[in-house]
Amino acid sequence: MTKAATSSTTTPPRRRRDPQTGTDLLALRAQLARAEKEARRAPTPPPARPANLQPKPVGPQREADLAGVDTTDHTLARAHARLRDAVYDGKYHLCPHAIGHARAEGFLEHDIIQVLVAGRVRAVYPEDRRWLVCGFFESCGVALPLHVVVEHGPDGYLDVVTAFVPKHPHHIISRARLAVMLRYDDEQIRTRTATPGNKPGNRSKGKWRRGG
Known part of the structure; x- marks a missing residue:
């Protein structure tokens, strides 16, 4: 009786876990954790633009704009060498047109000089x-x-006629467009000082009233 009771109360032996299965679970958890981190780090896509705000492709340079303009490599290389020599020797002058455009379009005089030094x-x-x-x-x-x-000029000095932020950076401004721009810059704004009083014949005295 004692042997039978003892044999009936004994627990069955536990099954050993396969070490390969535990390793696979750890690797799967690590992959899931990395995927979650990458999903959190990924930037949110910007909202889609409406059709009327989509950027339009820039058309090619018109041949009419290149009338009277020399773009051969030899001429450009000679002009670039003369430009560098004049800038390094300090033989340049900023005209009021360039200064006016700099103040209106948000760049400074030293930006113009930087373009003369590093530009083409x-x-x-x-x-x-x-x-x-x-x-x-x-x-x-x-x-x-x-x-x-x-x-x-013939003496080697350069006059910085104008400077501007182009609408199409890869296009060359035509002679006609450049002439119109310089003609507009040459115009002076006429100003006058108004007197506090009103003109004769008007009913109002032309002054502000307090508490009105």
Whole structure:
């Protein structure tokens, strides 16, 4: 009786876990954890733009804009060498047009000088004795294109005629468009000082009333 009771109360032997199964579970948990981290780190996609705000492709340069403009490699290389020599020797002058555009479009005079030093001559206007120098300037950590037009004299001095942020950086401004821009810059704004009193014949006295 004692032997039978003892044999009936004995627990069955436990089954050993397979070490390979435990390793697979740990690897699966690690993969899931890495996938969750990558999903949290992934940036959220920006909202889709409406159709009217989608960027439109820029058309090619029109041949009519290149009339009277020399873009051969030999001419550009000679103009670039003369530009560097004049800038390094300090033979340049900033015209009021360039300073006005700098104040209006958010770049400074030293940005113009930086374009003259690090930029490239992309077009030569032989009849006007002018060069188009293209480069970049930095604003709030963003590089923006900047085009500078210089006029060279026989004595080696350069006049920085104007500078502007182009709408199409890869296009060359035409002679006609450049002439219109300079003509607009040459116009002076007429101002006058108004007197506090009103003109004769009007009923109002022309002054502000307190508490009105």
